Amino acid sequence: MPINYDPLKEGDKLDADSLNDRLTATGGAGQGVNNLGQADLEKKALRQEHLPTILTASDFPNGLVKLAPVSTLNSAPYINTLNILATGAVPVPGYQTFDTVEIPNAPYGPAAAAATGWRIIADNNITADAAEIAFNPLTALTGSGNIGNYKGLLVRLSVELVDWQDTASGPWGMQGIATVLGIGWEDNLGRHVVERSIRWYNYFNVVKGSLDLFTVIRASDVGNNNQISKVFGVIASASWGITSPNYDSPIIRYYNIDIIPIRAGEIPNA
């Protein structure tokens, strides 16, 4: 219910006509006080126009969504031992190593060759096509729990699993190959993966389809006074208990990542 009044200034013409125009504007015509609609008066009449903008546009000059290129090909079969596997050595949620094999674009990938460490998902290793969103640095403050003006950064990642390359079948069941996805961020200290976001998709469970995950990046993840400037999706393939990376490997195609900065308070406990 915007009601506008144009204040009189010294020197303005002051007569009944000029005054009544102002009275009409504030009281009568349009959205004046005497013409408030039901929506202006009922519960929740305070709406978004009365509240500050929830998103500071200048914080996110590259937008909030990043899609794989439409022309993307089947990404190369992705073989990544993640760890240098010895028998029984397996990836762990806390694993933070990024691949450096494919110079100069590492850790972007998937890579065609065997590699170690996380890859940031990018069709054909093209950095510009990566599943990552860069933004202006936001400072995390663990005391207030804020990242910039936001209480958290909701990040969703979806990856299309096209198939598994049948090279040399590994063991079935729990020890079979799994696609492993996670969500990471970059700050002034480097790249990191959110441990709790890491998800395994065993190829006995899913042969093709959409692999979806999310996390809320919070100030305590980033660390006090660190400046987060990018979020991205990471991929690896891994297995429990096999020693060779040359078994079946996942093939991915399309992917997308989105980020929603949330300015919020806390829902009260019951």
Add this chain to the structure above:
Amino acid sequence: MTEEEQSFLGEQVMAIKLPRRRIRNEETHNVQDMNDTLLPVVEEMGRLNEHNFNSTMQTELTLTDMSNDVAFNISCPSISWSGSHVVDVSDKGTEANIDVALAAGSLFRIPQDNKWHALWPDKLSRSFISRDGGMFRFLASGQWGSERMTQVPVSSYFRFAFRIDGAVIPDSVIGDQDYFQSNDRMETGLAGQLGAFLLDFTLHLNPGQHTVDVVVQNLFLEAEPRREIGAPTVQNKMDAYCGSAEILIWEMNR
């Protein structure tokens, strides 16, 4: 109008109608007098925003945290509630490790009895109050697994959903709901070996108290019981468990 309402209006100084009278040409006009008369009303009625509320009202406006910021309310791992758990599933998967982890509470055993159960209620269930009600978005994700074997080991399948105020919400269920089974190991749910799920759902809630659970339904086709703690792992007799998980409850009404 009740006596109470009449009393309320009588105590209030409100600009119910503008103008109180029209201005006539023969009157003496003064710029400052006019502005002083009109601007306060306009300021209060026409430019109403969060700064118009006194501190008492701010505390009552729980649909958004006005004193801290202006936006939404959320429950997630970031604010005074665990809402998530990190489990290193990589060192689980063998009988000894599973038993230790279950005993330590770092894994959640998924009951294998074909019924809906709250998934890790200590971490993922939440009771809260919505003062004004409105649209909510719920997101939950988790890792499930069963014990590590080299052969096809398990005939468990899972469905996941949100249970709100005691009712499993059918539209939130994920996992194959196609009951036409071409094979007793197929098309029944998400295969129960090692996988992950994501629930992303919106729902309008009434004002008041609500309880949200992430629920899981295990479908154990072979009618075999799960492995008892300490008992050896054999085919079709294994534990199924939940590893890392996270949930976000987002009250979207501003």
